[in-house]
Amino acid sequence: xxxxxxxxxxxxxxxxxxxxxxxxxxxxxxxxxxxxxxxxxxxxxxxxxxxxxxxxxxxxxxxxxxxxxxxxxxxxxxxxxxxxxxxxxxxxxxxxxxxxxxxxxxxxxxxxxxx
Amino acid sequence: xxxxxxxxxxxxxxxxxxxxxxxxxxxxxxxxxxxxxxxxxxxxxxxxxxxxxxxxxxxxxxxxxxxxxxxxxxxxxxxxxxxxxxxxxxxxxxxxxxxxxxxxxxxxxxxxxxxx
Numbered sequence: 001x002x003x004x005x006x007x008x009x010x011x012x013x014x015x016x017x018x019x020x021x022x023x024x025x026x027x028x029x030x031x032x033x034x035x036x037x038x039x040x041x042x043x044x045x046x047x048x049x050x051x052x053x054x055x056x057x058x059x060x061x062x063x064x065x066x067x068x069x070x071x072x073x074x075x076x077x078x079x080x081x082x083x084x085x086x087x088x089x090x091x092x093x094x095x096x097x098x099x100x101x102x103x104x105x106x107x108x109x110x111x112x113x114x115x
Numbered sequence: 116x117x118x119x120x121x122x123x124x125x126x127x128x129x130x131x132x133x134x135x136x137x138x139x140x141x142x143x144x145x146x147x148x149x150x151x152x153x154x155x156x157x158x159x160x161x162x163x164x165x166x167x168x169x170x171x172x173x174x175x176x177x178x179x180x181x182x183x184x185x186x187x188x189x190x191x192x193x194x195x196x197x198x199x200x201x202x203x204x205x206x207x208x209x210x211x212x213x214x215x216x217x218x219x220x221x222x223x224x225x226x227x228x229x230x231x
Contacts, residue, residue, distance in 0.1 A: 031217040040124075042206060042221040050217075058218065090160065096217040103150070104219060106160040 002026050006091050006107035013081050013114050021076045021110050023091030031096045032074040033058075033104065034066060036087040043090065049074055050096065081114045088112075117141040119209050121222035128197055129230050136192040136225045138207030144168075147209055149183065149190040150219060154204040163205075166190065197229045 007022045025032065030051045035043040035058075045058030049068040063085060065077045074093075078085055089110045095102040120139045128134045140149065151163040164174065166183050174181045178195045194201055204226050208219040 033217070035221075040223055042119075042121075042223040043208075043219075044221070045218055048218055059220075088158075092160075094217040102217070103162040103165055104152075104160075104217070105162075108159055 003105055004091055004093055004107035006089075006110050008110060009108070010111040011113070013078075013112060015082055015114055016080050019078045019081055019112070021078075021089055021091075021112070023074045023076070023107060024072050025074075025091075025093045025105070026072065027093060027105065028071060029093035029095050029102075029105070030071070031094050032068065033092045033094075034064070034074070034076045035090045035092065036060065037090060037109070038087050046076065046089075078112075081112075083114045086112060086114045117143065117209070117220060119207055119220050119222040121205075121207055121225045123225045124223070125226045125228070127228045127230065130199060131196050132229075133193060133195050134197050134227065134229075136194075136205050136207075136227065138190045138192065138222060140188050140190065140207070140209045140220075142188070142209060150208040150210065151181070151190075151192050152206045152208065152221075154206065154224070156203070160206075163192075194227075197227075199229050199231055202227060202229045 004025045033048045034046040037043045044060045047066040049055045052071050091107040092104040094104045118141050147168045149166045153161045171183050180193045182191045204224045206224045207222040210219040
């Protein structure tokens with residue numbers, strides 16, 4: 001059972017470089033999310049997608065972009081990385097639109113260090 | 116912003132002690148959902164529970180129990196007879212309301228250390 005697969009697991013990146021974090025789910029969930037986790041701040045939503053073809057901004061969207069070309073994939077792109085984007089990034093998915101929101105299923109995280 | 120606050124940054128207990136993790140939330144929504152997630156040292160996030168705003172009945176699952184008090188906007192989590200394997204970061208989160216019901220607002224997390 002794969003669930004959500006994130007890649008890479010870990011990456012060190014020079015400031016100014018472009019980076020795409022990949023996320024794939026095999027649960028056919030309609031909604032997907034990107035969160036970043038920082039010590040003392042918990043998890044903060046970067047971008048989300050309710051369904052393929054649509055995306056929305058979360059709490060901390062600046063410097064990030066996403067796309068949702070199909071149900072399964074939801075890549076997160078840092079166009080020009082900055083040190084403040086050093087974080088652990090979690091992709092998640094859930095089933096929405098039913099009577100109650102489903103739980104979020106998380107990937108294992110991608111640790112990104114921007115130097 | 117409608118926040119979720121976990122005032123306890125770190126808690127340390129000795130095995131077999133009971134421990135309660137506090138969670139206070141803000142919301143203007145009538146319908147909302149509350150969650151707890153566990154993040155063990157391995158880093159993955161594990162779903163523990165979801166409650167909706169219309170159900171204030173306390174829930175017990177093994178050594179875990181949850182106390183939802185709408186009057187105080189709190190959703191506290193108690194571990195009875197703690198074990199070393201309970202050592203983790205625990206996150207409380209709120210979701211639901213209007214729009215996308217899948218977006219969650221997380222608290223800052225409480226690091227629980229259970230010593231043998």
